[in-house]
Amino acid sequence: MYGITQSTVNNQRFRVRDMDNEQIMSTFGNIGHLLNIAVERFITIGEIIAEENIDIKGDMYEAAKEARDAGKSIERLCDISPLSGMELRHHIEPLKDYGAIILAARSLLSSVTRILLLVDIIVVKKLLTAKKRASESLEKLESVMNFTEFVRAFSVFGTEMIELAYLTGHHRNSFKEERRRAQMFSARQILEKSIVILLTSSKNSLIHSDCVIVKENRDTVFCQIRRAMDLIHFVVKDSIFDSAKHMPFEKQASNPNYENESIYTTIKRIVNLIKRYKYQMSYYEGSGEGNNNSDAYFSFLDDDLWKSEKNLPSAAGGGRMVNNTNFRKHLSSESLDLREELSLAFEKLFEKAHDFTDSPYISHNHRKNILSYCDNCKLEFDLYLNTIMKDQHEDGGGVGGVGGVGGGQVKGRSDPELGMLSSLEELCKQLVVSVSSQIEDFNESLKICSKLVKSFHVLATNYDIDNLNQRSSKFHDCCDHIFDICKLLQHIAPTERLQVQAKCLAINLRIYGPQVFIAAKILWKYSNSSAANENFESFSDMWKWLTNEISMIAKKILVSINTTKGDREVDAEYKLNLTGITGGLTSERSNENMAGGMCDSKGTTSSSDIP
Template sequence: MEQLEKVSSFQEFVQIFSQFGNEMVEFAHLTGDRQNDLKDEKKKARMAAARTVLEKCTMMLLTASKTCLRHPDCESARLNKEGVFHRMRLALEQVIEIVTDSRPSGENEMAAISIYTSIKEFKNKVEGLRENLYFISKENLSTMLELILEHTEDFTDSAYTSHEHRERILEQSRQAKMELEQLVSVWMQAQSQKTKDIAEDLEVAILKTCQCMNELRRELHHAATSLAADLLRYHADHMVLKALKITGVEGNLEAVAECTCKLSEQKEQLVETCRLLRHVSGTEPLEITCIHAEDTFQVIGPQIISAAETLTLHPSSKIAKENLDVFCEAWESQLSDMSMLLREISDVFEGRRGEKRAYLSLPRPGKHNANLKALKPVKLDTEEQAKLGKLGLELHLLTSDVDSETEKWEDQENEIVRHGQSISSMAHSMYLFTRGEGLLKTTQDLFHQAEVFATEGIKLASVLTAFSNQLEDDDKPLLLLEIDKLIPVCQQLQITAKTTVQGKNATFTKADTCIRKTKGVMTILSQVLPLSCMLLKKCGTGNGWLRSSHPWRENRLQRNTNEDRMEGKTDAFGIKSLEHYVANLTFLESK
């Protein structure tokens, strides 16, 4: 890296980058192995974050360095390149901290002071009064609550928190103070008067205080996740990035300046949202992922701007255009990662096994259905929502049944159970839609989810068919019968989800049909899972058969490492054919 930073000619850069690329591939293998060895989930999350930075920055380093070499006197190109090297050095330092077990930097220690963690600790202390009235002082308890309420100011002071959420958080904070005052009063009495009535009053005060803290956490969670979901939907079309690319090629300095202001504002919104999400993330690894997301938006925003400025100054430069494209892709990729992060946080909050879920509730708009943008999303009114309520409750019961069945599998990495978990996760988000909750806000969101749900069901049918080929002839018919039921229902759901409808009544009918078909798939799944589990044990192939080769929780960098070893098609950092880029550099040099 030090040599790369100092190169002054294309020929020298090609030579050193080839060596650097090979070393980074090997480094990816080593860090992937270390990540798998780690027992501490926080360290695993930090290693995953560092490796993700190295994965994405390797490509950025290539284009940023090429741009700097082509335009050596361009200040914005120099700043762009320096930013990449700085970020890679920080990521390497983080890897060193983890593998040498040295003390993490202060920025990573921030994860220990989230509101979620503070509320959890506070409740534990309050509930501890049942066993021992003297193990904590009222001053300590008051200080803990003050610290929690101080953290809630991150929400109430934020310009992006809605007025309704701000008012509810403030009201819940006032209520928490009142409940603690009442608890302290009864607690003091209990220390001097040990009567049955006082003991009952203390129990009531403990329950009310804990319930109040749960409500506060719920309000904070809703404030953060609804803000994040709204932002992700609003920026899903990447209009600012598209405008930057167009105005940059045109060399329009004034228009680029206007776009960079909009991007800076978008960056501030996303950074602030990541901070709020960290407070309600629910687990320490997710807190670390939130910090990583915040850092990424904070850094890539200015890097996109410097890349755009370089292109504006050199509008005919193909290298400068390629560089801007790479940084814009990194931004889009981080938005996609943030969508997944939001889903995980919601899963944890709802008590669903977020760490095992395999699919984002709301896929990225425009990727699966070309007609999405042409259709007007519809929100159901109260009466229509109520009609779907009963169907939704039945769907919820089925998801609970399926979740219970997936729990019984000894091998949680088996492809059958992973698809089952994925399908159940999406069905749950559709159930939440019937309650007017969750990430699916409009009927178009529901239809989009139904389409992906059906696709996942067909994938499961394919896996089950492969499994049936391993069975004895006597056992095959049972499974094939269920597969024959599953495929038509999924296909019907796909057709329904893709069918364009207009008008309120037609839209409601389509939503109703989608929920009913989803119920049909879940009913079959609740039969398939126990049957497959039984047959798997009977045929004795278990333990490893049909295991996922790259579990969804692994980041893309690790997946590419595995694919590299199996197929030899890509290097470990997701750069297809490093030699292609080296050849490209040689070609550019000759030009």
């Protein structure tokens, strides 16, 4: 492994023994001393933080004491200054008490980890406290009755929002999951844009306090600001305290994110389940009794390694029959878990496909094709599961997986794994085609909406309420079209960042869209009011920003799923497209079958208003 042989190790030991022992001892002593200094500096910072946060002071000082003791122990164990003269020259092994050093290092690691966790708690507490203060100041701002109170309350709210914006921006990149970072980014975007509208809508509400629709206009903005704050609260708590990402794979099915997955992510989960099962079978079959190198096993889950045939077990190794009872029990358990996971994943896939078939904007032919491909996926999936169960009960041919995991491909039997992957690929292609066929109408709806919003101002100031109501109907129809296509684009977006942004923008467009027309009606009712005019302009600017962002996200998604080679090279970030996932696996499987019987399958990956 890693090109190191036993002779290489022996030669290394020989060269170390030929080195100057005094120099070796001095190096060990310097390492221990420098480590202790670094630990002391680290502890000092932790103690300073503890002085500013009384609630963690006791735990922090306790962890700091353990880290300090461990650092001193390591320095003492590495110090060989008492040795001198002949004793030093003939001291072949520099450190005799290896066990004590290991124990001290473990203690140091544990105490340092505790200090880091305590600091994380402080960071989360600051974020949540800032969010709480901003929420409280928002409530006070909502209940003001005159301009004097409003100016005072808005000043306090602005100060709290600056603090919240600073903390969320400073710690935005500390979230490991792409989805959480995208959610934080989207929440910050909506907060920034909504606060601008909050100022004009609140001013308009104070001037025209007797008008119901004015209050509705303002309350909608308050509601969206609260939703954005709640999303920040959710992301902070979920990212720090949620332990789902640390669970074994078998427990990840209960992760609530599963419900919010797009069709792209669900299909990727299915493919990775098959990968994981396949390589686990290869892992056990290749050695007869299993390989104890866990790193080697989990490296099989990497997409690049999946594409390399050299990582597949040899036919000779894969043909051995495993008689280990524990392995057979484990295999049966894994197969049961696979069936449950795949059944749930396919169930969610077909549920999400209803977003396409139920859309009034998808053509009849496309809807018919999607249903047909879904039925084909169900048939191939049932065949795949039946083959797994059948191979589990076969007495001969080794411990089977699908397509002959225990040995070569069973002669005369079609590969159900290949059939299932092919059916998923065809379904992917049809979904992409169905959305792509609507993009021209989607862009047209965006243009029409922009023209209608501009016409609202003219009609409102000219007191033309009949034409204003008539055009509002067309405006709402276009908004519904845009929202529906955004939902479909979210399903085929290949990254979580694009999925979250598409969903968040679509939700806000659906909420702020009707408010643009209400702002126009307020302007029609109070056409001589500068506050009403400013209010309409702020909602119009919000609408313009939303449509521009949606148009940009739609273009990014379409570029990412384009199947032509030139377009895939436009942006390396989006080069993994929807149809390419299953297509690549299908071609791999075909190459495997041509090269000779190979092993079979298994793999792993990960309120509706939360993107």
